[in-house]
Amino acid sequence: MGSKKRRRRREERPTIHPKNKYSENPPDFALLASLYPSFEPFVFYSRDGRPRIDWTDFNATRELTRVLLLHDHGLNWWIPDGQLCPTVPNRSNYIHWIEDLLSSNIIPTTSRNGDKVKGFDIGTGANCIYPLLGASLLGWSFVGSDMTDVALEWAEKNVKSNPHISELIEIRKVDNSESTPSIQESLTGKSVQDESNMDMSGHMDEEAEPSSSSSFNLPAGAQSSYHGPPVLVGVVRDGEQFDFCICNPPFFESMEEAGLNPKTSCGGTPEEMVCSGGERAFITRIIEDSVALKQTFRWYTSMVGRKSNLKFLISKLRKVGVTIVKTTEFVQGQTCRWGLAWSFVPPARKIISPHVAEKKNLSFMLEGVQRQFSALDVLQSIETFFSASGASCKLNASSFTVNITVSNDQCNTILKNEVNRVDEGPTSKHLEETSSSSSCLNASSTSLSFRTAVFQQIPGTLLVQGSLLHKDNPLPVREFMCLG
Numbered sequence: 001m002g003s004k005k006r007r008r009r010r011e012e013r014p015t016i017h018p019k020n021k022y023s024e025n026p027p028d029f030a031l032l033a034s035l036y037p038s039f040e041p042f043v044f045y046s047r048d049g050r051p052r053i054d055w056t057d058f059n060a061t062r063e064l065t066r067v068l069l070l071h072d073h074g075l076n077w078w079i080p081d082g083q084l085c086p087t088v089p090n091r092s093n094y095i096h097w098i099e100d101l102l103s104s105n106i107i108p109t110t111s112r113n114g115d116k117v118k119g120f121d122i123g124t125g126a127n128c129i130y131p132l133l134g135a136s137l138l139g140w141s142f143v144g145s146d147m148t149d150v151a152l153e154w155a156e157k158n159v160k161s162n163p164h165i166s167e168l169i170e171i172r173k174v175d176n177s178e179s180t181p182s183i184q185e186s187l188t189g190k191s192v193q194d195e196s197n198m199d200m201s202g203h204m205d206e207e208a209e210p211s212s213s214s215s216f217n218l219p220a221g222a223q224s225s226y227h228g229p230p231v232l233v234g235v236v237r238d239g240e241q242f243d244f245c246i247c248n249p250p251f252f253e254s255m256e257e258a259g260l261n262p263k264t265s266c267g268g269t270p271e272e273m274v275c276s277g278g279e280r281a282f283i284t285r286i287i288e289d290s291v292a293l294k295q296t297f298r299w300y301t302s303m304v305g306r307k308s309n310l311k312f313l314i315s316k317l318r319k320v321g322v323t324i325v326k327t328t329e330f331v332q333g334q335t336c337r338w339g340l341a342w343s344f345v346p347p348a349r350k351i352i353s354p355h356v357a358e359k360k361n362l363s364f365m366l367e368g369v370q371r372q373f374s375a376l377d378v379l380q381s382i383e384t385f386f387s388a389s390g391a392s393c394k395l396n397a398s399s400f401t402v403n404i405t406v407s408n409d410q411c412n413t414i415l416k417n418e419v420n421r422v423d424e425g426p427t428s429k430h431l432e433e434t435s436s437s438s439s440c441l442n443a444s445s446t447s448l449s450f451r452t453a454v455f456q457q458i459p460g461t462l463l464v465q466g467s468l469l470h471k472d473n474p475l476p477v478r479e480f481m482c483l484g
């Protein structure tokens, strides 16, 4: 790859979340060493005079995490030797991404727990990092689940050492004597492995994903199903409601794979790092559980360590009728991870301000569209939709546009039908939900012409652009451009 291309790639990489405490001010090792004598022995100075620590020394990374949690978050924290040691800036990125999801208006923002946000941390670990950060940074409450005695004991200790937030965090034991087959297996006797190489269209999922240099690689055969203890179903109690779940899953199928990054030492025992089928199987189980639990959670999320797994999981989600899928990329030093989020809550209806309604151009992204629907399919359904009401439509397949002219009467009929359809209640068809809109019905014009263009960005995501060509009188133009 040319150096220009390499440079561009580097520049395009996402950076630390802007709300992250460390986005402007990375940890200052010299300052921390001067303030915390226990950290001082781990700091050395390189030739250019910069303070450094040895990232391959578990004691150094653990002490850094301890002093950062204390200095920047007022948290008392410790883990025993060998347990997975989290890096605070990286884990904070995931918390802030969830904060963005919750405050976005993609799905209704109201929480079922009043103003309080409640999360579920799947596999909280001895370090209990997500509940500690979420509670101290944002006042969120948590259930943190785990199955090993050491994780449960130390997660409890870490909660109790912080009385100011301890009320917000419950540590919940998962019964690890119980090994659960997947819901699919119990229904069909067929293992996830049978289809784990297939994408939606039944094609083989190619393992040749150009994975980031720093993301780890599993062997090609590493795709068995998850047979471990319960994950959500059987752990979440009747009547409980959560705003989100968060999960840093056991990524690997074996400890050999887990040991592939010699540049850092963050510890991690087999129970923490490994499960049958690795992350693909573990997150598949979360997806299956989410199908059973549906709107018990507003957002289901998980970290994903490998890009080809991300693609596989997204295609799985498209098959189970979720209303929205969101992804993000987390940069963690030299390592890439991805965030995957989905929901069964119908997307929020947009309130249309009069100012926006008068705009001559409008564009929006149609996300979560099933992969088999191309831009042309969407244009054809727009054409069918408006033609059915007598509007005149002209589809141009080479420019991916459709020109539509509607009269006042047709306009009123379409809007009336649309309101009725939306008020019949939520539908599981994503295309319909995304295009639904409530409308004003006082249009009094004789005609309106507009053009809708649809372009595929990536499979499943389409850019829809509407532009006004002609109107005789004020009309709810935006509604029309969205209706198709």
Ligand SMILES: C[S@@+](CC[C@H](N)C(=O)[O-])C[C@H]1O[C@@H](n2cnc3c(N)ncnc32)[C@H](O)[C@@H]1O
Residues within 6 Å of the ligand: 084, 085, 086, 122, 123, 124, 125, 126, 127, 128, 129, 130, 145, 146, 147, 148, 151, 174, 228, 229, 230, 231, 248, 249, 250, 251, 271, 272, 273, 275
């Ligand atoms: C990679 S560690 C993550 C720990 C911590 N959340 C973090 O981000 O550092 C995965 C954790 O999941 C736990 N785990 C594995 N299977 C589980 C299950 N079915 N339910 C709850 N926890 C589980 C492991 O014991 C381990 O603590």
